[in-house]
Amino acid sequence: MKDTAVALNPFSLMMEPELVLQTMERSQQLRGLRRHKLRPLDxxxxxxxxxxxxxxxxxxxxxxAEDFEDQADSYMLN
Incomplete structure (x- = not known):
């Protein structure tokens, strides 16, 4: 019961990265994902x-080249 409570609590998982890795390795859903290498920014x-x-x-x-400070000063004075 305690193991499932820890596995469902994302904050406790952040404190135990080894448990996260073990859970990921056992996950059938993660193993079933199709893997593609997408590099759109290359x-x-x-x-x-x-x-x-x-x-x-x-x-x-x-x-x-434009002098925005002079333009800003003239804008503020008007």
Missing amino acids: KPLIPYTKEAVAARAAFDAAID
């Missing part, structure tokens, strides 16, 4: 062209 969905990289760099440079 490759970008849209390949970057030289033009896209150059446009992004130009946009970043334009943002960096």
Whole structure:
């Protein structure tokens, strides 16, 4: 009875990682899962062209060149 109470209590399982591993190894449901290796972040969905990289760099440079502090000061004064 105590073992099932510990197995059902997620907080006690956090304190006993060995018990979690043993429970996972015995689980028929976990063994029955289909295993796939998915790596969606390995490759970008849209390949970057030289033009896209150059446009992004130009946009970043334009943002960096703007003086937002002066704009904020004039906004606060009006």
